[in-house]
Amino acid sequence: MAVLQIPDRYIPGLQLIATLDKKVVESVLKAVAESKPSLKNKEIATEVSKVVPEIDPQNVYQIILALASIYDLREYTQYDNDKLSEDLSESIITDLEDLSFEQQQQLKELILKALNLLEGTLGSTSKARILLSEYERLYLKAKIITDVRPIFKEELSDSVEGTLIIHLLKLNYLDKSGEKEFFIALDESDLKELEEQVKKAQEQKKSLLSVIEKAGIPYFIS
Numbered sequence: 001m002a003v004l005q006i007p008d009r010y011i012p013g014l015q016l017i018a019t020l021d022k023k024v025v026e027s028v029l030k031a032v033a034e035s036k037p038s039l040k041n042k043e044i045a046t047e048v049s050k051v052v053p054e055i056d057p058q059n060v061y062q063i064i065l066a067l068a069s070i071y072d073l074r075e076y077t078q079y080d081n082d083k084l085s086e087d088l089s090e091s092i093i094t095d096l097e098d099l100s101f102e103q104q105q106q107l108k109e110l111i112l113k114a115l116n117l118l119e120g121t122l123g124s125t126s127k128a129r130i131l132l133s134e135y136e137r138l139y140l141k142a143k144i145i146t147d148v149r150p151i152f153k154e155e156l157s158d159s160v161e162g163t164l165i166i167h168l169l170k171l172n173y174l175d176k177s178g179e180k181e182f183f184i185a186l187d188e189s190d191l192k193e194l195e196e197q198v199k200k201a202q203e204q205k206k207s208l209l210s211v212i213e214k215a216g217i218p219y220f221i222s
Contacts, residue, residue, distance in 0.1 A: 006088075006095055013066025014092050016059055018099055018107040025106075027052050028063055029114055037121050037218055039129055041068050044121070064122075067114050071126035074115070085112040124218065140172040140179065144186070167191060 006014070017025055031051040038044050045061035052060065074084050089108040093099060099107070114122075132138070144167055151162040167186040172179060186194075 006092055007069075010066045010069045011095065013062035013064070014107070015096060016063050017066065017110050018092075018096070018103040020055070020059075022106055022110070024052070024055060025063070025110055026113070028055065028060060029110070029117055032064060032067070032121055033117050035121055037124050037128075039125060039132070041065050044125075067118065068122050068125065070111065070115065071118070071122045072129065075126050075130050081112060081115040085115060120218075136175060138174045140174055142172070143170045144168070144191075145170060 028048060031048040032044060034051075035044050035047045041064050042061060045057065045064045048064065049055070049057040049060045070084070070088065073079075073088070074081070077084065079087070085108060089104070089111055092107060093104050146165065146167050149164045149166055150160045151164055153159065153161045167190070169184040169186050170181060171184070172181045174180075
C-alpha cells in the first residue's frame with residue numbers, strides 16, 4: 001500500500017464523509033453528479049446546497065473540496081479507482097484514529113462511489129484544472145496605479161513647468177518558482193488598446209460558446 005499524505009485542509013471534508021449519515025452524503029454525491037461542471041468548487045457547492053439544504057453549506061463545500069482533491073490526486077498518480085480508494089482510505093484512517101470501524105468502511109465505500117459517480121463533473125473539472133496549470137505562467141491579479149509626476153524646469157529652484165499623468169500596470173503571476181510581479185508603464189492610448197482587446201476577447205468567447213453549446217459539449221470558462 002502506498003502511503004499518501006493528506007493535507008490538513010482536506011481532513012474536515014473527509015471526516016464529514018466518514019461520519020455523516022450515509023444517505024445524506026449520497027444525496028450530496030448525487031447532487032454533485034447532476035450539477036454543471038465548474039473550475040470553482042464554491043460554485044458547485046452553492047448549487048449542491050440548494051438541492052441538499054439539510055447540510056450546512058460550509059460542510060457541503062468541505063466535502064466537495066475533499067472530493068475534488070481526490071480527483072486531482074488520481075490525475076497525478078494515474079491510479080485506477082479501486083487502488084486509489086484503498087490507498088487513500090487507509091492513509092486517512094491512519095490520520096484519523098478516532099473513526100469507528102463502521103465509519104472507516106463508510107469512508108472507503110463512499111470514496112469509491114464518488115470516484116465512479118462524479119467522473120463527468122469533478123473528474124472533468126480536475127482534467128481542465130491540470131490542463132490550465134500546464135501553462136508556463138498563470139495570471140493571478142492585476143492593478144492599475146494612476147499617478148501624477150511633476151515636470152520641473154531646467155533650474156530646480158524654478159517652479160514646476162507642468163505635470164504628467166501616468167498609469168502603472170502591476171501584474172501578479174505564478175510560475176514554477178512561485179508568485180511574481182512586474183510593472184508596465186501605460187499611457188492613455190495603451191489603456192484604450194487594453195480595453196479594446198478585453199472587449200474583443202469577450203466577443204470571441206461568445207462566438208465560441210455559441211458553437212460549443214449547439215454541439216452540446218460541456219465547457220469550462222477559466
